[in-house]
Amino acid sequence: MDAARTGVYGQRTMLKAIRLLSLLLILVLGGIWSWAWLGRDAGETLADSFARRLAAVTGQDGALPSAGGVQLPQGMVLGGPFSLVNHEGRPVTEQSFAGRFLLLFFGYSYCPDVCPTELGVIATAMDELGPAAARVTPVFVSVDPERDTPAQLADYVSRFHPALVGLTGTPEQVAAAARAYRVYYAKVNRPDMSQYLMDHSSFIYLVGPDGRVRALFRPETPPEAIAQAVRGQLRGG
Known part of the structure; x- marks a missing residue:
């Protein structure tokens, strides 16, 4: 009986923890979305701004879409003398x-x-x-x-x-x-x-x-x- 109560209590505790983490994740993503909305660069879409700031928060160095919607390798520079x-x-x-x-x-x-x-x-x-x-x-x-x-x-x-x-x-x-x-x-x-x-x-x-x-x-x-x-x-x- 004690083992059953312990199991139920453990499940409830885990569910509470999952709900709390989900709420925190929603709040964090909402904050980044607001940051992206307020801090968009000229010509930058909201999605691109969000992706750029999410990468900054998570420390990711992956490629981000350009303003034209095409994903370029990080650090690639196009154009130059001709x-x-x-x-x-x-x-x-x-x-x-x-x-x-x-x-x-x-x-x-x-x-x-x-x-x-x-x-x-x-x-x-x-x-x-x-x-x-x-x-x-x-x-x-x-x-x-x-x-x-x-x-x-x-x-x-x-x-x-x-x-x-x-x-x-x-x-x-x-x-x-x-x-x-x-x-x-x-x-x-x-x-x-x-x-x-x-x-x-x-x-x-x-x-x-x-x-x-x-x-x-x-x-x-x-x-x-x-x-x-x-x-x-x-x-x-």
Whole structure:
């Protein structure tokens, strides 16, 4: 009988302890959520802010999602110096865009689907920004320098947005720019095709005035979401 009472008492004590720990956990998570809400960075989603602060509290060093929703390895830096030629035939470097935000996309003018779709998204995002778009330059970097001459790009970018800048260069220059942004691309030849295609990654990069990537957007990200992230970064400077 005493053993039974002891067992019941032990179960009740354990249940009380579990309830107490659950309550404490709820209070702690609620506090972190409030902290995340009040201390969000410009352009940062509430979920990203919560994850960042939870990692700080728990001492985790794992990767956190960027403002564009893509998870990057901790410490990875995207962007950097490049030397290319614009669609007017003028040499440009990253310094040509110093002090400006960029919406940057790597692709090629002969692309049958993804490139025109994503450039259309960028154009719509620029229109969504209204007057704030004056501080942003949309940029299209070709990964097909063999066919994408400045003249070819001039015609191509004019179809999407008046502010869109097309960039090309030598194969070596293009490869160096692609490495800086961790862009994958490769020529694809098939027997059933009269012209080759370029297989390539299809992210849109939001680049800050310092030349570093602030946000990374997956293909088919709504232009409204991109515009919202850009506004947040513009407020933060």
